[in-house]
Amino acid sequence: MNQKTRHPGLNLGPKHQSADDQAETEVFGFWVFMMSDAILFGLLMATYVVMRPNTNGGPGPQELFELKSIFIETMLLLTSSVAIGFSHLALKHEPRPVKMVLWLLVAMALALGFVGFEVHDFLKMFSEGGTPQRSGFLSAFFALVPLHGLHVTFSCLWAVAILGQMLVYGLDDRVKLSMVRLAVLWHFLDIVWIGIFSIVYIGGLA
């Protein structure tokens, strides 16, 4: 613990001095951004809790939610968070970015698997009459859960953009800082999912 911590989470450390110096402001700023994003999700969760009884005679959680598929999604997303953690560690400790890129690809594959299962769930809900236009409950559901899915999708897009930057510029400070922030976002989306899992699915079925 002799090294100064510049921001919450895994710091790049003195091996990456110039990037680490910038991280103090850049990553702190990103944490603040996450905080404001957390408010967005928190409000949508609160909206869901308020709207949950308003099924308007349409299908409710019992008819629409399928825990098996949701369990698989959860596992995929949590594992992808572990993978992004390894990628982040590899960035910090490995001299070459091979492992970092490999773990990043693993994380992306798992996250895209998550999104795929989620889309499959949504389509199944649609086929059972569970469209957002059907009731207040379903409106609230489809404002919250797909927004998280969109976040995951755009995180993958960001990862592709970072890999593109690496191809052009190599592992420079900008790429390192983007990787650190991407990891923060990835873990954040994991935590949001745990909230969704508990409040939307478990809370909805309870």
Add this chain to the structure above:
Amino acid sequence: MNTWSDVWGFPFGRLTWDALPVMDIFKADGRTELLSGITGTAAAGMAVLGFVLVVILITVKGWWRPLWSEWLTSVDHKKIGIMYIVFSFVMLARALAEAFVMRSQQVVGHDGGGIVMPEHFAQLFTTHGTIMIFFMAMPFLTGMINFAMPLQIGARDVAFPVLNSVSLMLTIAGGVILMVSLVLEPFSTGGWTGYPPYTELSYNPGAGPDYWIWAVTLSSVGSTFTGLNFAVTIYKKRCPGMTLMRMPLFTWTSLCTSILMIFAMPPLTIATALLALDRYMGFHFFTNGGGGNMMNYANLFWLFGHPEVYILILPAFGIWSEVFATFSGKTLYGYTALVIATMAIAVLSFTVWVHHFFTMGQSANLNAAFGIATMLIGVPTGVKIYDWMLTMYRGRVRISVPMLYAIAFLFLFTIGGLSGILLANPTIDYQTHNTLFLVAHFHNMLIPGLLYGMIAGYTMWFPKAFGFRLDERWGYRAAWCWIIGFMGAFFPLYVLGLMGMPRRMSGYFTGEWLPWTIIALGGAAVILAGFLSLIVQLWVSVRDRKRLAVPVGDPWDGRSLEWGLPAPAPEWNFPALPRVEGRDAFATLKASGRDLGPPEDGFEDIWLPKNAAFGPVIGALGTALAFTLTWHMWWAVLPLAALVPLVIIAQGFRRNTEKRIPAEEVRKEWRAFRELAARTPRVPRSSEYTRDNRGHAIPMAQEAAR
């Protein structure tokens, strides 16, 4: 009509000739409809004429290139701040004109009829409120913070300069949408709060609420980024020795406002986004049927709306703290108490939102809890009023233009605060809600509190931005007009409210109200004169800039770091980051006969962020998206929406984003500045408003010892 055009809205979506205000004249049936059409057409005509004149002026003067390369793409916090304030002045002009039309209508419409139709009147109060909050007050205070805060904490720029430019351009994008709605109507008739279910498709299928939704959404996203940017700047970019409890009070209030922005703008984004989902995709959040719940909107909106009140007022409190200390020639009384009061207000502001809808059906106990919380906010605010008064006590008070506003603020704001304490009581609120009493109350807080504060700050910091003072004669005229005009325009509204006159009425048949609305119209005319005086003041000051020049940069014997810099300040602000040893950093230095710099360890190269086109591009995309979404031009919406992530990714590929200012240049400029200061005689405070004041002040401590 082929199907392709129906589905994709090609080329103009649902935009038809009927959107032109001039069509109202052709279709007019009766006198009021005709006058209403003429009013709307005149307003649209003025907007178009203003735009064309500006374009011609820029073209004739050959300003396009400098406008682009020195202003629009600039990421310098000072320039961004100035652009914010210019923008807010333009919007203020429009919203003031609208207020004047509304006041006139409430005089001539006392027996029905008048100069605008009820629908038109509803658009007027909606745009007036929307503009004043989102496109006048917010940009004004954001501009002030942008300009002054980094200077006060000894920083070179904000933490994320390009993001700062994005925030500015998103705000301007929202403002452009509002201006466009003047030419291609209608705008929303749902008030600045846009309450559903009235703003839902079933009651309002037209473009109006969509204009409102996208304009407000653009501005709220911009403000979220602004809050983030300022908070990180204050936490991470302070110069050595600038501990939190040494920060000038304006910086403290900026910090609290930024924190409020981070937490309070997302609820607004959510509220408008969910309303958009209802309107565009048939969701059921706030609809009457389908399991919707409009109370959820009221909660979301005011979860933003109440902290917003303090987002607006806190920076003004910061400016007042600087004004009282500077123009009383002594240090701020009760600094710690003011900091604690500011923080207390920031925290309490999240606990009172239900008082905006006491009458909407929750239990009496809940109302009581929120009523008490509301009254509690009066306590820290009262602490502040006393601190400011005690700052003046035994000071050498100069009734300068900012100080005149400040003293008027003390009286008027206290009256407004007392009416707020009345409204905080739910039982009284039941009698006065939705009346002009409420309208009088919040204008009483926002005009003397916020707007006077912003004008005072504008007067105080103008020389720092441009190198010359604002003409004082016109400054006093404007101040008196604003003060008298405010009292004339809004005190009658208290009376009208207690007489039972509802807000937002375009016509009425109660003769007893008429005398009061006439007085209010007179007040509005005086306010208009105040605004025109500000314009004349700017004109006269630019014309007489040689006489008013203050190149040494300290015209008011200022107390915080920015006054130690030349006026206008160089792009890099400080030749070297200053070291601060206490509160009132610059006043302390002056008192011990020193000055800012030169840096102890010599001059070094300075790295500054290069200009970026990213902000304007995002702003243009935002404007185009908002417009095409409003008019259902789907064929354009999709590619524009796809462009946004592409532009962001392209921005990520930018490298070499900084430029170097050689140490030699910094040294040369600083030397020249110090030599100029050495040649320029110091002036006492009695010469503050004479041409002797070249911005080199005799420090108050020495002047008092004479």
